[in-house]
Amino acid sequence: MNFHTIILARRDNLLCLTLNRPDKLNSVDAVMREEISLALADASADDTVRAVLLTGAGRGFCAGQDLSERDIRADKASPNLEKSLRDGYNPIIQTLATMPKPIVCAVNGVAAGAGANIALACDFVIAAHSARFIQAFCKIGLVPDCGGTWFLPRLVGLARARSLAMLGDAVDATTAAAWGMIYQCVADDELTAHSEALAARLAQAPTAALGKIKNLLLASGDHSLPAQLALEAKTQDEAGRSADYAEGTQAFLQRRAPAFVGK
Ligand code: T3D
Numbered sequence: 259m260n261f262h263t264i265i266l267a268r269r270d271n272l273l274c275l276t277l278n279r280p281d282k283l284n285s286v287d288a289v290m291r292e293e294i295s296l297a298l299a300d301a302s303a304d305d306t307v308r309a310v311l312l313t314g315a316g317r318g319f320c321a322g323q324d325l326s327e328r329d330i331r332a333d334k335a336s337p338n339l340e341k342s343l344r345d346g347y348n349p350i351i352q353t354l355a356t357m358p359k360p361i362v363c364a365v366n367g368v369a370a371g372a373g374a375n376i377a378l379a380c381d382f383v384i385a386a387h388s389a390r391f392i393q394a395f396c397k398i399g400l401v402p403d404c405g406g407t408w409f410l411p412r413l414v415g416l417a418r419a420r421s422l423a424m425l426g427d428a429v430d431a432t433t434a435a436a437w438g439m440i441y442q443c444v445a446d447d448e449l450t451a452h453s454e455a456l457a458a459r460l461a462q463a464p465t466a467a468l469g470k471i472k473n474l475l476l477a478s479g480d481h482s483l484p485a486q487l488a489l490e491a492k493t494q495d496e497a498g499r500s501a502d503y504a505e506g507t508q509a510f511l512q513r514r515a516p517a518f519v520g521k
Contacts, residue, residue, distance in 0.1 A: 263290035271308035271461040280316025287324040291346040298353045308520045309461035313364040322371020351405045354379040358469025360460040364453035370394040375404035383440035385431035386449040396426040464502035465520030
C-alpha cells in the first residue's frame with residue numbers, strides 16, 4: 259500500500275515508521291490517523307516484524323491533532339471529538355500499548371498534545387536533548403486525551419501529572435528523563451543511531467516473551483499482589499513452552515549466544 263503521510267522501512271525484523279508531514283510538525287490529520295492505524299495493525303499481525311521504531315521527519319516529532327481540521331467558526335457545528343478519539347486515536351494508543359512486540363519511540367523534536375501521548379504509549383521513549391513534551395490540550399480548552407490522564411500519573415505521579423496537564427507547559431527531555439516520564443534523553447546527533455541500535459537489539463530478542471512482559475506490566479496496575487502472582491505463574495507456564503525458552507536454556511548450557519526466533 260502507498261502511504262502519503264508516513265514512511266515505512268524494513269530492516270530485517272525491525273519496522274521503522276516515520277511520521278512524515280514535517281512542514282506541519284507531523285501534526286495528525288485524518289489521513290495520517292488512518293495510515294498509522296493500518297501500519298500498526300499490519301505490524302501487529304506480521305510475525306516477521308519483531309520490533310517497531312517510531313519517529314518523526316524534520317524538526318518535530320508530532321504536534322498532535324492537525325488543528326486546521328478543527329477550524330470552528332460560530333456558524334459551524336462543533337466537531338465530534340468523541341468519535342474522532344474513539345474511532346481514530348484510541349485504537350492507535352491501544353495497539354501501541356498492547357501490541358505483543360516492543361516499540362521504541364525516538365522523539366526527535368517537539369511532541370505536543372496527542373503527539374506527546376502517542377510517544378508515552380510506546381515501550382521505550384528516547385528523546386533528543388532538544389525535544390520537548392507539551393500537554394498542549396488545556397491551552398486550547400481541551401483535556402488530555404490519547405491516554406494522557408492514564409499514563410502521566412503512573413509515570414510521574416499525580417503532582418507532576420497535574421502540573422503538566424493543567425498548565426500545559428513544555429517539559430524538556432532532560433527533565434522528562436529525570437522524572438521517569440521517558441526512558442532516556444540523548445544528544446541530538448546520537449538519537450538516530452542510539453534508538454536504531456536499541457530497536458535492532460529488541461528485534462533479535464525473544465519476541466513472544468517480551469509481548470507477555472508488556473501484558474504483565476500493563477495488568478499489574480489493576481491487580482492485587484495475589485492476582486498478579488497468579489497471572490505471572492500462568493504466563494510463565496506459557497513462556498516455558500516456547501521455542502525461545504528451549505533455545506535460551508540450551509544456549510546457556512552450551513555456553514553460546516542464543517538465536518531467538520521470536521516464538
Ligand atoms: O481533535 C480531535 O480529534 C481530538 C484530539 C485532540 C488531540 C490533540 O492533539 S489536541 C492538541 C493539538 N496540538 C496543539 O495544540 C499544539 C499546537 N502547536 C503548537 O503549540 C506549536 O506549533 C508547537 C509548540 C508544537 C511548536 O511550536 P513552534 O514555534 O516550534 O512551531 P510553529 O511555528 O508553531 O509550527 C510550525 C508549523 O507547524 C506552522 O505551520 P506554518 O505556519 O509554518 O505553515 C504551524 O501552524 C504548524 N503546526 C504546528 N502544530 C500544528 C500545526 N498545524 C496544524 N495543527 C497543529 N497541531
